Amino acid sequence: MNIDRRSGCPINLSLEVFGDRWSLIILRDIIFGGRRHFRELLNGSMEGIASNILADRLKRLMELGMLTRADDPSHKQKAIYSLTEMAITLVPILAHLGAWGRVWLPVSEELSIRAELLEKGGPPMWDKFMNELRHEHLGASPAPSEPTVRATLQAGYDAVIARNARSIGCDPAP
Amino acid sequence: MNIDRRSGCPINLSLEVFGDRWSLIILRDIIFGGRRHFRELLNGSMEGIASNILADRLKRLMELGMLTRADDPSHKQKAIYSLTEMAITLVPILAHLGAWGRVWLPVSEELSIRAELLEKGGPPMWDKFMNELRHEHLGASPAPSEPTVRATLQAGYDAVIARNARSIGCDPAP
DNA sequence: GCAACTGATTGCAAATTGCAATCGGGTTGG
DNA sequence: CCAACCCGATTGCAATTTGCAATCAGTTGC
Numbered sequence: 001m002n003i004d005r006r007s008g009c010p011i012n013l014s015l016e017v018f019g020d021r022w023s024l025i026i027l028r029d030i031i032f033g034g035r036r037h038f039r040e041l042l043n044g045s046m047e048g049i050a051s052n053i054l055a056d057r058l059k060r061l062m063e064l065g066m067l068t069r070a071d072d073p074s075h076k077q078k079a080i081y082s083l084t085e086m087a088i089t090l091v092p093i094l095a096h097l098g099a100w101g102r103v104w105l106p107v108s109e110e111l112s113i114r115a116e117l118l119e120k121g122g123p124p125m126w127d128k129f130m131n132e133l134r135h136e137h138l139g140a141s142p143a144p145s146e147p148t149v150r151a152t153l154q155a156g157y158d159a160v161i162a163r164n165a166r167s168i169g170c171d172p173a174p
Numbered sequence: 175m176n177i178d179r180r181s182g183c184p185i186n187l188s189l190e191v192f193g194d195r196w197s198l199i200i201l202r203d204i205i206f207g208g209r210r211h212f213r214e215l216l217n218g219s220m221e222g223i224a225s226n227i228l229a230d231r232l233k234r235l236m237e238l239g240m241l242t243r244a245d246d247p248s249h250k251q252k253a254i255y256s257l258t259e260m261a262i263t264l265v266p267i268l269a270h271l272g273a274w275g276r277v278w279l280p281v282s283e284e285l286s287i288r289a290e291l292l293e294k295g296g297p298p299m300w301d302k303f304m305n306e307l308r309h310e311h312l313g314a315s316p317a318p319s320e321p322t323v324r325a326t327l328q329a330g331y332d333a334v335i336a337r338n339a340r341s342i343g344c345d346p347a348p
Numbered sequence: 349g350c351a352a353c354t355g356a357t358t359g360c361a362a363a364t365t366g367c368a369a370t371c372g373g374g375t376t377g378g
Numbered sequence: 379c380c381a382a383c384c385c386g387a388t389t390g391c392a393a394t395t396t397g398c399a400a401t402c403a404g405t406t407g408c
Contacts, residue, residue: 104260
């Protein structure tokens with residue numbers, strides 16, 4: 001569960017934090033998907049994470065200081081997971097990672113539109129997004145101006161879905 | 175050995191390429207350490223990779239198109255591993271990763287000086303470095319102008335080592 | 349009361365990891 | 379020529395990690 005400290009190299013230590021198959025996926029779903037609860041992360045995960053792995057990683061990410069956990073006032077058993085500043089500053093890395101994957105890997109169009117928009121938005125968009133996350137998770141920053149980055153990304157995703165649905169005659173609207 | 179394709183999400187696919195504890199470490203040693211041979215990677219690895227893991231990851235990285243292998247003309251048994259363009263474009267990601275780790279993780283001073291210099295150099299330095307790597311590994315680009323980025327990073331590292339050695343009375347020079 | 353839902357936990361088989369020993373071939377020094 | 383050494387791996391094995399399915403106890407809505 002704990003970090004190895006194989007060496008003090010920054011890249012090595014970063015890898016020891018999220019150099020596994022699930023930690024960054026979970027953070028991605030929290031950051032871009034806006035998921036805050038265990039079930040949302042479990043069922044919403046495109047990659048089908050197992051519940052024990054999710055529980056383990058959430059605990060680990062909390063120990064590492066990337067997430068915090070709070071009770072949900074609306075439900076005594078629900079927990080709300082929040083990003084810390086440490087996790088929020090991963091946004092540029094995720095943006096780069098998405099951009100790299102889009103170039104070199106067989107990404108699907110629907111799922112890469114967000115990465116494309118984030119790449120085109122560049123650092124100014126990342127900063128705006130990080131401020132929105134700070135507002136949402138840390139309750140600190142001022143309320144973000146509309147439209148939010150997440151809404152913009154989601155709109156792009158929806159547009160692709162709608163376009164593709166129409167082109168194959170599956171438009172849900174008559 | 176093969177990639178799962180759990181989903182077509184760029185971040186997920188990127189993670190499936192180097193979301194393990196060793197692949198990026200190997201690439202880091204090739205990129206920043208200038209290592210090209212199996213033994214160099216095996217013995218030079220600060221983190222102590224095992225030979226079977228190294229062999230497995232080199233094979234995997236070749237299958238993924240991140241490395242190529244060529245015979246060393248100077249020694250019939252030696253192999254030279256070269257980065258592909260796909261791997262060279264990881265430089266900005268490694269720079270971000272190093273910068274992030276330097277802020278949030280207990281890095282050691284000697285090992286993080288390179289990350290610091292690379293961070294301060296910013297995208298222009300990354301581009302110069304990538305061109306040097308293209309020259310070195312792909313034999314394509316024009317010869318880099320002196321001093322090379324790798325030499326600059328190494329000089330920074332050596333300076334820290336020398337300074338620390340002096341401060342504790344271990345200066346090798348009399 | 350009771351079914352559905354909450355965030356997990358447990359048991360278990362399969363895969364992965366890391367370590368040590370070893371391999372066959374090539375090179376080197378004398 | 380030959381022994382010693384170096385080369386990029388490979389093998390066997392024990393320990394750990396992973397993923398899946400089933401299950402848990404407490405909470406909520408009805």
